[in-house]
Amino acid sequence: MTDASNASAGRPQLAEPHLGAVLASAGLDAEYVRAEGNHLYQRGEDGREVAVVDYAGGYGSLLLGHNHPAITAYAQELLQSGVPVHAQFSLHPEAAELALALDGIVRRETGDTEPFFAVFANTGAEANEAALKHAEMDRGMRLGALLDSVRSGFDAVRDAVRDGSATVPAEVFARFGVDAPGPAALDMLIGRLAAHNEEQAGRPPVFLTPEGSFHGKLAGTVQLTHNEGYRAPFRALAAQARFVPLDRPGTLRKIVDEERATLFGLVLEDGRVRLSEHEAPVVCAFVLEPIQGEGGIRELSAEFVQEIQDVCAEIGAPVVVDEIQSGMGRTGDFLASTRLGLRGDYYTLAKSLGGGLAKISVLLVRASRYRGEFELVHSSTFAKDGFSNRVALKVLELLEADGGAAYRKAAELGDRLLAMLGAVREDFPEVVKDVRGRGLILGLEFHDQSGAPVPAIAEAARAGLFGYLVAGHLLRGHRVRTFPTASAPETLRFEPSILLSDDDIAWLETALRDTCDIVRGGYRRPLALPAG
Template structure:
């Protein structure tokens, strides 16, 4: 067996070498040897441990901290007891218990009494992929039912015309662009053929997904097409259904897009002995998927007005709303669901990251009972989903979050307010460097002004290459032992997603580091950012 710590520096780097080079160029190629609470530890040259304050928080996965004692103790207990991890295609009472626990919390936060069925997965992207697949399956079933109903109606009209109880007015042919026709079986057959061809064309239209600009829902085949960043999406455009990206806070933009995509299914009915054309909405728009607080899009919270418009328009056309709470949920914003305060009510919810308590890889898709298709469980599966270990860890996480009447949520909100005040103070003192501070709870972002015209060449070059945020993150790590990263699709915005183990000293340490960094960026003392050694 090879000890990874003893791998020679001369050995070729075969594990994602390009990414390793990118990390090295920004000075982020650190190796961590231990983690506890809100601290990661590097090994110093003398063999001692160097603490690093972790504000990246596993991209939001560590609300309860690294190696939370209660969770690690429980994990050891499970492993020592020999709990079956892999017992696929059997009963999993702990999964049923977890689904009930999640339902109780969602019901409390949203006031929605309708149950949600749970489909388990491993990662947030996989939960979103399952949501997209289920929504498309549901759309296909609804479309098929509509076409079957229309077909039955056409058959009834054909029979009524043949037995003389109904006639086809000339305006019916004219309305459908067929020109004036005389009544008769042949003309009726042509009319029905025309309607069937129209409906078949509508049925063959690919599904359309709606999502806000700035969205990020994963990098799998389907979810990457729902991610606004073209760098992630464009190389794989041909592989999956496309999305329409809705501008944020532009009243009427969503309705305009929906009107552009709408489709109509035609049918025939008999009214007072006359054949009339009927129209029904074709379910072209499969789903609207959104994050209440956009994570990788720059820590941007949707406005209540935009959320209200989404709910209204989607209800009008029967489009389900998928609420992606992968990064914002599980209490990170001070509520179990970040969308609660926005008045957001979903037909689907996806949860992951902190659901695993920093140890287990688990995610879940919750589907409203009235939309749930049970056969989905037989055609969608995952080897590592719903395993005995992860489900039990997730139950322990919920127990810790809910303890003391939700003390963890209150802690996240209180720490977030204090941290936001510190970030706001830095912005106020360095307005030429910091453009904006935003977010809620322990999901905060600090956006820098464009530095492509900075006097220091390394800073200007990094900004023009879209790497300025990584350069700053590297400086914070090397010079101040503070760990954070830019958001993936807004590289000028640093993320701050620490755990509720964050201390007053950690917050003070960050403030000092940010102030020093901003002072350097604006040219204070003519000092450079700490660049990696070539």
């Protein structure tokens, strides 16, 4: 029920009233009474159900469709059996089974020989937040070990100089402004080196991520979301990110060089003291989506991915692959990153992992990177519950059945849907700028319509609302449900389930052709929007 309808009934709208008003203004204030397969159902004025083709797909959460019968039946069976949902701080064999299943699939697909440990969470943003926290804990422990090693070197040099078995060259003292060699001068030198090191070690961590990224809206993850409108109000709350351009080779290395921090140590060599330099870990991690979802359905290039992996290997920073929207088979592979040659140190998965019913996500961490201590400082009341883990196991069973038939279906349907979108673009080149994506995560980008011949369309485009105007028309005029991507509002997303039919694709084509005809001013009927 919208804000207006509540007000007319004398009932205040207290659940996100501002958002409700925004939905109403775009004609997206729909209420759905049932969901099945690739469709949602509204109640018509005559009381009968009206089907809406769902191309939003729960923002990618519904690869297997709404209320998949096998998952729904299994969920009912679990609840009726009294499965313990809340049994925190105890053994969870179903979580261990799910972790093994995920590890096996990821290693099979990537060819990796190392196991991946699992940290479970509830949402994609929470899994990404856990990844940031784990990466920072790892960075802090590596930095602490480096500082301890440097301090041990100071102690060894001090002892060697005092017992006369080593000397410090004058140039070492001179480099740090210490004039006279001797025991007191050595203490002064070590003091200055230690102060420098503490200053450098105290620099805040920096996360790297591509321009256009979206990794959630929690306190930490929102700082890795490129859209400044989401990020700026909370800038002071968390570690900052540097955004790397997608199409400028060499920029990543330049950014890393700007962030370098050097610690100085002293080492003994043949009775002489030498200055040593050690790079402190400032870059905490590189976090990326192989196909940017909210950034406009943009796939990273294999060349950019290789540069990321090379640079991160040089500085010892982990690569965190956010597969929350693109993973779980949506592209035709379990991981969208596989075909890019991308091998992550961390992976995050969510959305379709819960089969459209359970709220579950997971962080997978490479064994050589994993810090077991993290398990004692990070937890969640609703993570790793008996119900969600079992549902996720059922989802993996369905995806893996018949040799991965679900993956092949996603690829096949994606090719057909992409071909249809491409045909629309060819026929309306002045309206549609680009069509892109892979499998069942596709985007259709419109040209800037701020100069469109239809005044209402031009005005919406200038206000940054064109994509929502189109989405409202598709819903009201054609019973097609989709939305613009969050940080690229000129791009419509198409993330249906593998239950998508030929009729669904044909229905969308008719709707898009009608919309494009209106936008270019060649059709008399206006966009179907709410009155007023």
